[in-house]
Amino acid sequence: MLQNHSHIDVIPDIHADLDRLTKTLTYLGYRESASCWAHPEGRIVAFLGDFIDGGDQNSVVISLVRAMQLRGHAIAIMGNHELNALLYHERGENSERTSDGFMRAHTLKNTAQHETFLKEFPVGAPHTQDVLDWFMTLPLFIDLPGIRLVHAYWDDRHIDTIRHRTGDARLKRDDLQELAFEKDATRFADAVLSSLKGPEAELPHGHSFTDIKGHTRTAVRLKWWQAGVRTWRSSALSVPRSDDLPDTPVIECGDINFYGAQEKPVFFGHYKMLSQPEIAAHNALCLDYIERPCAYRWNGERLLSTDNLILVPK
Numbered sequence: 001m002l003q004n005h006s007h008i009d010v011i012p013d014i015h016a017d018l019d020r021l022t023k024t025l026t027y028l029g030y031r032e033s034a035s036c037w038a039h040p041e042g043r044i045v046a047f048l049g050d051f052i053d054g055g056d057q058n059s060v061v062i063s064l065v066r067a068m069q070l071r072g073h074a075i076a077i078m079g080n081h082e083l084n085a086l087l088y089h090e091r092g093e094n095s096e097r098t099s100d101g102f103m104r105a106h107t108l109k110n111t112a113q114h115e116t117f118l119k120e121f122p123v124g125a126p127h128t129q130d131v132l133d134w135f136m137t138l139p140l141f142i143d144l145p146g147i148r149l150v151h152a153y154w155d156d157r158h159i160d161t162i163r164h165r166t167g168d169a170r171l172k173r174d175d176l177q178e179l180a181f182e183k184d185a186t187r188f189a190d191a192v193l194s195s196l197k198g199p200e201a202e203l204p205h206g207h208s209f210t211d212i213k214g215h216t217r218t219a220v221r222l223k224w225w226q227a228g229v230r231t232w233r234s235s236a237l238s239v240p241r242s243d244d245l246p247d248t249p250v251i252e253c254g255d256i257n258f259y260g261a262q263e264k265p266v267f268f269g270h271y272k273m274l275s276q277p278e279i280a281a282h283n284a285l286c287l288d289y290i291e292r293p294c295a296y297r298w299n300g301e302r303l304l305s306t307d308n309l310i311l312v313p314k
Contacts, residue, residue: 006146006300007043009310012269012287013079014047015054016061016116020293020312027312028295036067044072048269048287049079049138049151049196052117059120062131078138078171079151080196080270081113086135087180088114089123090173095182103180139169140195146300148263152198152270153224154284155257158191198270199224199256203232209244222250225259225266225284237271259284265304267296277311279304 009028014021022032025045030037047065052058068074087094087104096105104110111118121128140162142149162169165188171179179189200219203209208218221237222230232245239245259266261283269288277294279285282303287294293312296304 005044005144006298007041008046008147008298009039009043010046010048010149010267010287010296010298012048012295013050014061014065015050015081016052016058017055018057018060018064020055021061021064024293024295024312028297028310036071036073037064038068038071038073045074046142046147046149046267047074047076048149048267049077050081050269051076051079052085053081053114054116056116056119058117062134066134075142075149076138077142077149077151078135078140078196082135082138083171083179083192083196084110085114085117086132086176089128089132090176090180092177092180094180095184103176136171136173140166140171140192141169146264146302147298148266150266150268151196152268153194154259154266154268155194155199155224157257158195161188161191162195196270201250201256204246204248207232207244207246209236209239209241211238212240220245222256223280224256225268225281225286230258264302265298267298277309279306279309285309 011024025037030039045068051061051065065074065076069076084104088102088110090103091101092103094103094105096107098105100106121131141159148154178186179192181189182193185193198221201222202219208216209220211217220239222235223237226235230250231247232250233242233247235250236242236245263283265283267285267287269286271286271288273286273289277289277292285296285304287296295310295312297308297310299308
């Protein structure tokens, strides 16, 4: 039934912010009844992952999303924060080779990232395991006849690798240890991590930039969804001084595949965009904007429309 559904409201990263979520649902016309949100016209929500960390309402947000999903009012995919939480709570080895016995090292940095989630879901608690089990049911992407959903990056090569391994785009517990070794990533691990965290490309030889923390970097995130002429300077993400980058065309390299102009629409979040929401490509849309909550009301169209980009009042 869902395969032919053409009335989908796409909502990006929530990060345990219940107020932001309920305001978005309300503005889109959803109503709460019998402890579940639903739309009177039968529309459904597509959640783009990253339900946790940041805000302090992890449990309530998860319960709301799970209830909608269970009753057929929503579909959902995994974000990198869900994967990080799985690795943080799972026993095994980690890429930092620490001796704490978990797949994601329990360093101060990693623990701080999960601070609000850990307050509600401590390591080893029975109710924590229930939520982690739900995370495992979330697919890494959803490919419907009319649209695609992924958290950070759609690359057919990676999607095919994930499909070949999983069948249904869902991870198995046996996959987690492989994903934990980020610095020694296998082809499958690279496909998963790129899809959830986005890709990076090496700058032309001799070029670098300084990030917001003062670190010198030679690899940059690119707007893989950007149509038209692409230069390193115009395509870069999260570069404080774009003048640091060469104003020369980005050569199609093996690291990144730009999204094809003839492909069906793809929706994603993850990037914490600082500008105002906009449709920068006719068939690819990032919905993760820090300052302005937004959503997209998809009604089956092939070309994305500004009229359906919904800006939610603060």
